[in-house]
Amino acid sequence: MFRKLLSLDEAKIMMAKSFQPKPLGTEHVSLLEACGRVLAENVISPINVPPFDRSTVDGYAVKAEDTFGAYEAKPVKLRLCGTVNVGEPPKIMLENGMAAGIATGAPLPKGADAVVMIENTERENDHILVYKSVVENENVMKAGTDIHKGENILKLGKHLTWKDLGILAALGFEKVRVYRKPKVAIISTGAEIVAPGQMLSPGKIYDINGYTLGAATARCGAIPMNFGVFPDNFQILNDILKKALETADVVITSGGVSVGPKDLIPKVLDSLGSPGVIVHGIAIKPGKPTTIALVDEKPVFALPGHPTSALLTFYLLVRPVLVRLAGRRADEILKTVKALTGVRVFSAKGRRTFVMVKLVREADGKFVAFPIATGESGAITTLAKADGFITVYENQQFVDAGEEVTVSLFSF
Amino acid sequence: MFRKLLSLDEAKIMMAKSFQPKPLGTEHVSLLEACGRVLAENVISPINVPPFDRSTVDGYAVKAEDTFGAYEAKPVKLRLCGTVNVGEPPKIMLENGMAAGIATGAPLPKGADAVVMIENTERENDHILVYKSVVENENVMKAGTDIHKGENILKLGKHLTWKDLGILAALGFEKVRVYRKPKVAIISTGAEIVAPGQMLSPGKIYDINGYTLGAATARCGAIPMNFGVFPDNFQILNDILKKALETADVVITSGGVSVGPKDLIPKVLDSLGSPGVIVHGIAIKPGKPTTIALVDEKPVFALPGHPTSALLTFYLLVRPVLVRLAGRRADEILKTVKALTGVRVFSAKGRRTFVMVKLVREADGKFVAFPIATGESGAITTLAKADGFITVYENQQFVDAGEEVTVSLFSF
Numbered sequence: 001m002f003r004k005l006l007s008l009d010e011a012k013i014m015m016a017k018s019f020q021p022k023p024l025g026t027e028h029v030s031l032l033e034a035c036g037r038v039l040a041e042n043v044i045s046p047i048n049v050p051p052f053d054r055s056t057v058d059g060y061a062v063k064a065e066d067t068f069g070a071y072e073a074k075p076v077k078l079r080l081c082g083t084v085n086v087g088e089p090p091k092i093m094l095e096n097g098m099a100a101g102i103a104t105g106a107p108l109p110k111g112a113d114a115v116v117m118i119e120n121t122e123r124e125n126d127h128i129l130v131y132k133s134v135v136e137n138e139n140v141m142k143a144g145t146d147i148h149k150g151e152n153i154l155k156l157g158k159h160l161t162w163k164d165l166g167i168l169a170a171l172g173f174e175k176v177r178v179y180r181k182p183k184v185a186i187i188s189t190g191a192e193i194v195a196p197g198q199m200l201s202p203g204k205i206y207d208i209n210g211y212t213l214g215a216a217t218a219r220c221g222a223i224p225m226n227f228g229v230f231p232d233n234f235q236i237l238n239d240i241l242k243k244a245l246e247t248a249d250v251v252i253t254s255g256g257v258s259v260g261p262k263d264l265i266p267k268v269l270d271s272l273g274s275p276g277v278i279v280h281g282i283a284i285k286p287g288k289p290t291t292i293a294l295v296d297e298k299p300v301f302a303l304p305g306h307p308t309s310a311l312l313t314f315y316l317l318v319r320p321v322l323v324r325l326a327g328r329r330a331d332e333i334l335k336t337v338k339a340l341t342g343v344r345v346f347s348a349k350g351r352r353t354f355v356m357v358k359l360v361r362e363a364d365g366k367f368v369a370f371p372i373a374t375g376e377s378g379a380i381t382t383l384a385k386a387d388g389f390i391t392v393y394e395n396q397q398f399v400d401a402g403e404e405v406t407v408s409l410f411s412f
Numbered sequence: 413m414f415r416k417l418l419s420l421d422e423a424k425i426m427m428a429k430s431f432q433p434k435p436l437g438t439e440h441v442s443l444l445e446a447c448g449r450v451l452a453e454n455v456i457s458p459i460n461v462p463p464f465d466r467s468t469v470d471g472y473a474v475k476a477e478d479t480f481g482a483y484e485a486k487p488v489k490l491r492l493c494g495t496v497n498v499g500e501p502p503k504i505m506l507e508n509g510m511a512a513g514i515a516t517g518a519p520l521p522k523g524a525d526a527v528v529m530i531e532n533t534e535r536e537n538d539h540i541l542v543y544k545s546v547v548e549n550e551n552v553m554k555a556g557t558d559i560h561k562g563e564n565i566l567k568l569g570k571h572l573t574w575k576d577l578g579i580l581a582a583l584g585f586e587k588v589r590v591y592r593k594p595k596v597a598i599i600s601t602g603a604e605i606v607a608p609g610q611m612l613s614p615g616k617i618y619d620i621n622g623y624t625l626g627a628a629t630a631r632c633g634a635i636p637m638n639f640g641v642f643p644d645n646f647q648i649l650n651d652i653l654k655k656a657l658e659t660a661d662v663v664i665t666s667g668g669v670s671v672g673p674k675d676l677i678p679k680v681l682d683s684l685g686s687p688g689v690i691v692h693g694i695a696i697k698p699g700k701p702t703t704i705a706l707v708d709e710k711p712v713f714a715l716p717g718h719p720t721s722a723l724l725t726f727y728l729l730v731r732p733v734l735v736r737l738a739g740r741r742a743d744e745i746l747k748t749v750k751a752l753t754g755v756r757v758f759s760a761k762g763r764r765t766f767v768m769v770k771l772v773r774e775a776d777g778k779f780v781a782f783p784i785a786t787g788e789s790g791a792i793t794t795l796a797k798a799d800g801f802i803t804v805y806e807n808q809q810f811v812d813a814g815e816e817v818t819v820s821l822f823s824f
Contacts, residue, residue: 031608031623032623032626032627032636032638035627035630047612049617049792050617051612051614051616051617052614052615054617085603086602086603086604086615087602087603087604087605087615087616087643088603088615089613089614089615090615105602105604105617105717106604106615107614107615141791145791146791146792146793146794147792147793161627162623162624162627162628162631163624163795163796163822164796165623165624165626165627166620166623166624166719166792166795166796167792167793167796168608168623169608169618169619169620169622169623169624169792170617170618170620170792171608171618172606172608172609172610172612172618173608173609174607174608174609175609190498190499190517191497191498191499191500192498192499192517192518193499194584195586196443196580196581196583196584196585196586197584197585197586197587198584200459200463200584201501202463202464202501202519203464203498203499203500203501203502203518203519204463204499205461205462205463205466205517205582206581206582206583206584207581208578208581208582210581211443211444211574211577211578211580211581212574212575212577212578212581214444214577215444215447215573215574215577216574218447219574224444226444231499305517307578379553379557379558380461380558380559380578380579380581380582381558381559381579382558383575383578384575384576384578384579410575
């Protein structure tokens with residue numbers, strides 16, 4: 001079976017033709033669980049905030065016109081007709097010549113239209129002396145001036161922050177409708193791979209991808225499900241992929257897709273459902289063996305086994321899909337930063353080349369990007385040192401030292 | 413009972429004298445749970461990574477000296493003595509004149525010291541022709557070159573990222589020892605406050621602080637426990653604070669600390685244990701009524717009720733304590749950014765003044781900070797618009813328009 005090696009752009013187009021990621025449904029969660037989730041409804045304010053005209057100071061509720069002309073030397077005398085407490089509906093009806101004691105946050109009584117600060121008054125038995133006039137609405141926060149009843153205060157698709165929780169709480173919502181998180185099955189394959197915690201027999205190494213891809217998946221707003229490590233065996237891989245497809249919305253495998261006699265994953269994927277493999281190999285470095293399949297509408301990403309290659313191809317191809325399935329905006333791709341290259345960076349002939357870099361901040365605040373030796377893309381410390389990667393395009397021979405480049409950040 | 417209003421610096425010194433926040437113990441968690449946690453042990457590598465000399469290409473394991481002098485026109489002929497598969501301990505002992513098939517990632521057999529890439533060879537029955545010489549260790553990743561056995565690869569106090577999970581997985585750790593998360597009880601008080609989800613009767617407003625302070629607490633690496641809303645009643649507040657102090661490591665209340673007849677919280681705190689209230693009021697704006705107590709070694713922060721004031725005082729006083737209790741570094745305080753002020757910003761006489769600002773990015777990349785009208789610090793939309801705050805010190809009358817200031821970010 002021969003399939004042409006696609007360019008990254010062709011692979012993305014092929015993917016987009018076969019699969020349009022959309023949110024996977026909604027759920028009702030409590031406010032405390034809603035932080036970081038994506039709003040699946042337009043939030044229309046059911047109330048005014050504040051719900052009533054509210055005093056913003058401690059003092060006396062008055063009719064503003066009664067205080068006109070009052071000043072230090074010539075106070076106005078008003079009759080005290082009661083007190084409005086915080087949290088209580090006012091029973092008072094204020095008439096001309098009257099004042100009512102009021103605390104910060106208490107509702108303005110009927111008839112009142114302003115509040116005189118306590119500092120500008122003096123109590124005299126059943127009366128108060130007002131030493132400073134107020135205008136209408138002075139020291140009053142009118143009902144609905146913060147949030148108006150009927151206002152579309154939070155829009156569908158909003159990525160909820162702690163600030164939004166504050167708004168939802170102010171409106172009295174205890175729960176909110178958000179998009180369901182996509183479930184992502186993560187499967188590590190390879191005869192040499194052993195799960196952490198197990199004995200390491202000669203010739204074996206511990207699984208890394210199950211954890212780095214898991215953490216990256218969680219950062220996309222999805223739920224990683226670490227299925228574990230499986231050997232290169234048709235029946236075993238067939239069974240576990242079938243199980244993964246039944247449970248998860250997206251499946252990621254790593255390892256077992258290089259060109260060689262044991263590359264069973266593409267065969268297994270073709271056998272599991274239609275259309276099966278849609279991208280088999282991409283002209284990128286690293287990541288050439290990356291394979292994408294669609295099995296009965298569910299995407300399966302078969303990434304290379306090297307930790308750096310696996311994470312890079314996750315960022316290029318899996319992340320945009322997960323983000324959209326989670327209901328986030330399509331343009332929520334990678335964070336980038338401009339930097340100057342520290343040395344000349346070469347491309348791999350005919351393949352779009354991604355070079356892991358470490359960023360160093362110069363005294364003038366500019367970033368310099370230094371490539372990290374990736375002779376062995378299996379080295380976990382290589383990956384751990386990388387702040388992100390730079391791209392050398394197919395038509396570029398190299399990026400020269402000191403050239404400005406865009407660094408895509410592994411922004412965690 | 414009269415207590416002097418302390419400056420912010422004095423309040424911090426008073427706090428530091430009475431209470432030195434330290435991590436609260438440790439727990440063993442799985443790698444998937446460890447992301448974002450703080451390492452409570454030095455991780456010493458128990459193994460070499462890779463654990464064995466490993467081929468980085470598909471090809472043939474050889475003794476390098478056997479290939480010396482080989483080139484396209486004059487290949488060297490070696491006898492094939494077997495194959496080393498990935499994941500299997502090699503049973504072969506290579507002698508001079510011999511070669512063994514080897515796959516990427518497979519362990520080098522004994523006697524071999526280099527690998528010839530398959531592209532530079534030709535198979536001839538039981539022999540191979542080598543068309544390009546290799547030097548010792550060529551195409552081999554030596555045992556321990558990624559991580560060395562005995563190396564202190566991750567240090568105590570490290571805030572674990574996805575990269576560190578990769579390293580821990582590579583070392584075979586299934587679990588890791590991290591600091592326990594501080595538990596923080598959050599109590600909202602006030603006669604006018606109603607929990608979201610409840611009916612809103614006249615004169616009442618919904619609780620905001622339970623949610624914004626909860627989210628801020630979680631961001632400090634602590635566990636928020638929303639205790640709910642309680643009225644200004646000595647016995648009720650006494651009971652709930654007692655319960656909170658039994659359950660949590662830190663208690664935060666909001667509301668009920670303004671100067672007024674209903675300010676019960678300081679009285680309750682003094683009655684609960686020693687030393688009781690240590691800071692009662694701070695010369696800051698907003699946040700003047702902020703009260704700090706220590707009840708039998710547990711800190712209680714009684715913050716003002718206005719959402720903006722509550723969050724600001726949380727950042728100034730609570731956050732540094734929570735971060736240290738969580739085992740993070742003491743210098744992990746607020747993220748800041750430089751900006752020019754959009755307009756002149758005034759201070760409150762004699763009080764350090766914090767002004768909520770929205771940041772706007774100019775075409776040249778510089779930030780301009782615009783104050784958000786905070787006439788009503790109760791407005792949740794005010795808080796929701798703020799990117800952070802700027803500080804006007806006690807000895808400054810104002811910060812002029814266009815002056816460079818440091819903006820402390822509400823960085824979520």
